[in-house]
Amino acid sequence: MAGRGGRAAATRVDAMSNHISPDCSDARMPLGATGAQRHPSASATSTPLDLFARSLVMRYGRDAAAPPALGGVDLRITAGETVAVMGPSGSGKTTLLHVLAGIAAPTSGQVLWKGLDVARMSDRDRTSLRRRDFGFVFQQGMLLPELPAVENVALPLMIDGARRGEAMKRARALFAPLGLSGLESRRPGELSGGQAQRVAIARALVARPGVVFADEPTGALDQTTSAEVMGHLTALPRHSGASLVLVTHDENVAAWCSRTISLRDGLLTSDVRRAPVTASTATGATGATGATGPAATTFSGRS
Numbered sequence: 598m599a600g601r602g603g604r605a606a607a608t609r610v611d612a613m614s615n616h617i618s619p620d621c622s623d624a625r626m627p628l629g630a631t632g633a634q635r636h637p638s639a640s641a642t643s644t645p646l647d648l649f650a651r652s653l654v655m656r657y658g659r660d661a662a663a664p665p666a667l668g669g670v671d672l673r674i675t676a677g678e679t680v681a682v683m684g685p686s687g688s689g690k691t692t693l694l695h696v697l698a699g700i701a702a703p704t705s706g707q708v709l710w711k712g713l714d715v716a717r718m719s720d721r722d723r724t725s726l727r728r729r730d731f732g733f734v735f736q737q738g739m740l741l742p743e744l745p746a747v748e749n750v751a752l753p754l755m756i757d758g759a760r761r762g763e764a765m766k767r768a769r770a771l772f773a774p775l776g777l778s779g780l781e782s783r784r785p786g787e788l789s790g791g792q793a794q795r796v797a798i799a800r801a802l803v804a805r806p807g808v809v810f811a812d813e814p815t816g817a818l819d820q821t822t823s824a825e826v827m828g829h830l831t832a833l834p835r836h837s838g839a840s841l842v843l844v845t846h847d848e849n850v851a852a853w854c855s856r857t858i859s860l861r862d863g864l865l866t867s868d869v870r871r872a873p874v875t876a877s878t879a880t881g882a883t884g885a886t887g888a889t890g891p892a893a894t895t896f897s898g899r900s
């Protein structure tokens with residue numbers, strides 16, 4: 598599948614296309630083989646790589662009188678879209694991300710991906726989905742401290758049964774486009790915060806996911822490093838055709854996304870689309886610091 602940046606942009610990133618396949622449909626196993634339900638209406642209204650949430654309700658605990666963490670969220674994320682999720686603390690952002698990514702099951706409602714209801718999949722299918730179709734970047738990276746960076750990146754592939762040599766090759770190939778060349782053998786404790794977060798991004802991208810989820814991935818970074826990480830986080834999925842769903846409290850970070858949705862008390866309160874900041878437009882963009890490093894030089898903006 599072509600990235601939204603089109604053929605010109607795809608050509609510009611040709612140097613990295615060895616590393617990041619524009620076809621994000623490969624390496625997918627046919628989900629549903631063990632019992633997930635195909636939703637009858639999904640294919641009529643969406644492309645297979647759109648992600649749908651329908652009437653999502655999430656209640657933690659058994660107290661039906663307590664306000665739900667999600668009170669009935671409807672959402673469609675189009676393939677290739679970059680979506681910032683904003684809202685006050687406790688408004689349900691992380692809960693929404695976890696439910697969309699199949700990490701948590703909603704109390705009711707549906708999450709549809711490739712026409713399948715993620716919430717109704719067997720555990721086995723959902724685990725496969727998380728490994729192969731979805732990538733996740735956490736606020737603190739969550740790298741394994743005892744493993745070299747490249748092994749941290751290769752790990753999801755090896756857990757999924759890839760041969761070590763092949764997994765390491767694919768992991769290594771992500772280091773240059775993310776500005777990490779030469780850091781393959783460093784352990785997480787020997788990396789800066791921005792470098793560690795880029796390793797976490799590589800790990801989320803290594804299986805060539807259809808959707809990358811990121812929960813406050815720049816929360817622990819200064820503004821300049823944050824802009825650099827956002828340059829990578831938005832450019833790489835865009836050029837591989839993947840979607841990005843990112844939770845942030847920071848308007849400067851949200852500006853890198855093509856769409857911002859806001860939550861309050863578990864409900865969607867606004868949904869705004871706009872031209873995103875890119876590495877090539879970041880310098881001088883309102884509120885966004887200039888992206889420095891490889892993202893600024895490797896990628897052009899969306900054409």
Ligand SMILES: Nc1ncnc2c1ncn2[C@@H]1O[C@H](COP(=O)(O)OP(=O)(O)OP(=O)(O)O)[C@@H](O)[C@H]1O
Nearest residue numbers: 657658665666684685686687688689690691692693
């Ligand atoms: N595991 C849990 N058990 C019980 N309640 C929870 C759990 N996780 C979250 N909640 C509650 O659900 C609501 C939404 O929490 P969530 O973590 O989704 O908010 P958030 O918008 O991500 O907040 P923050 O910006 O602080 O990260 C909150 O009221 C929170 O207390």
Ligand SMILES: [Mg+2]
Nearest residue numbers: 690691692844
């Ligand atoms: Mg949160």
